[in-house]
Amino acid sequence: MMFKGVILSVMASFTFGVLYFYTQLLSQLDSEQTFGWRIIATLPFLTLFMWWSGDLAYIKNIYQRILAKPSLLLLLITTSILTSVQLWLFLWGPMHGRGLQVSLGYFLLPLVLVLAGSVLYGEKISKFQWVAIILAVIGVSHEIWRLGSIAWETALVAVGYSAYFLLRKKIKTDNLGGFWWDLVIIMPVAVYLTHTGLLPYSKFFDQPTLGLVIVGLGILSAIGLGSYILASRFLPLVVFGLLGYLEPVLLALASLVLGESIGQEEWFTYIPIWCAVFVLVLEGAIHLYQQRQKAQNLQLNITKYQKRLKNDEFN
Numbered sequence: 001m002m003f004k005g006v007i008l009s010v011m012a013s014f015t016f017g018v019l020y021f022y023t024q025l026l027s028q029l030d031s032e033q034t035f036g037w038r039i040i041a042t043l044p045f046l047t048l049f050m051w052w053s054g055d056l057a058y059i060k061n062i063y064q065r066i067l068a069k070p071s072l073l074l075l076l077i078t079t080s081i082l083t084s085v086q087l088w089l090f091l092w093g094p095m096h097g098r099g100l101q102v103s104l105g106y107f108l109l110p111l112v113l114v115l116a117g118s119v120l121y122g123e124k125i126s127k128f129q130w131v132a133i134i135l136a137v138i139g140v141s142h143e144i145w146r147l148g149s150i151a152w153e154t155a156l157v158a159v160g161y162s163a164y165f166l167l168r169k170k171i172k173t174d175n176l177g178g179f180w181w182d183l184v185i186i187m188p189v190a191v192y193l194t195h196t197g198l199l200p201y202s203k204f205f206d207q208p209t210l211g212l213v214i215v216g217l218g219i220l221s222a223i224g225l226g227s228y229i230l231a232s233r234f235l236p237l238v239v240f241g242l243l244g245y246l247e248p249v250l251l252a253l254a255s256l257v258l259g260e261s262i263g264q265e266e267w268f269t270y271i272p273i274w275c276a277v278f279v280l281v282l283e284g285a286i287h288l289y290q291q292r293q294k295a296q297n298l299q300l301n302i303t304k305y306q307k308r309l310k311n312d313e314f315n
Contacts (some may be wrong), residue, residue: 142268
């Protein structure tokens with residue numbers, strides 16, 4: 001399950017990186033219309049993804065839990081709002097030149113999850129992880145000293161997404177079924193947002209390929225979000241948080257390619273946080289090397305044992 005979780009997490013990160021570029025194809029729509037169409041287009045492809053992953057049963061399971069305990073619906077509305085805000089912000093950021101601020105929030109999110117996993121679930125924090133946390137705190141402290149506060153986009157991602165994952169874990173909806181219900185609950189708002197703006201549907205006549213672009217948005221969103229949530233189920237919170245660092249690296253690179261820049265005074269915010277990423281990557285590389293060495297030693301011992309058994313049988 002651990003290996004499957006790692007693969008899904010990496011797949012999700014690369015998909016989210018592609019989505020940052022993909023927003024450039026949606027310039028005909030504003031961020032609210034894009035969010036609405038994203039929800040509408042994602043739901044059917046997410047359902048297909050769940051059929052492929054064998055998770056459709058979770059939809060019925062949660063429905064039965066709602067019937068047995070209606071108060072669960074209030075908590076599902078809360079998780080729906082939390083994730084909808086993040087889905088909107090993810091598209092709004094690069095469309096309004098705030099992609100770097102959003103990506104910084106994703107840099108901090110794994111650290112918040114690491115701390116939450118340690119405090120709430122007793123997951124152990126290694127020495128490398130402590131060094132990474134300290135470096136990240138230095139970067140955030142500089143940003144607060146520089147601006148008097150941290151960018152609202154950054155705080156919203158780091159705190160809001162953490163609250164989302166922790167609440168889902170608490171109410172046991174940390175599966176694709178829970179996310180499916182999040183989308184269903186917010187669907188009326190999504191449909192309304194597609195009707196906002198001046199002549200919202202005329203854009204489809206002016207740009208006939210826009211419909212295909214929205215379908216592509218739904219497919220990418222379903223793959224990315226589905227893989228991300230599946231990974232959160234298969235991995236311990238600490239490991240899930242650390243693997244999450246691949247995503248903000250890709251988002252930051254995408255933002256720079258799209259024309260955003262880091263000001264001279266901002267480097268002292270980004271450099272410590274990027275150093276924290278390097279420390280965690282180093283820890284991961286050391287861990288993989290040690291695991292490989294253990295596997296090789298185990299295989300060597302098994303081979304020796306098998307040879308010894310053959311010699312004993314021969315004698």
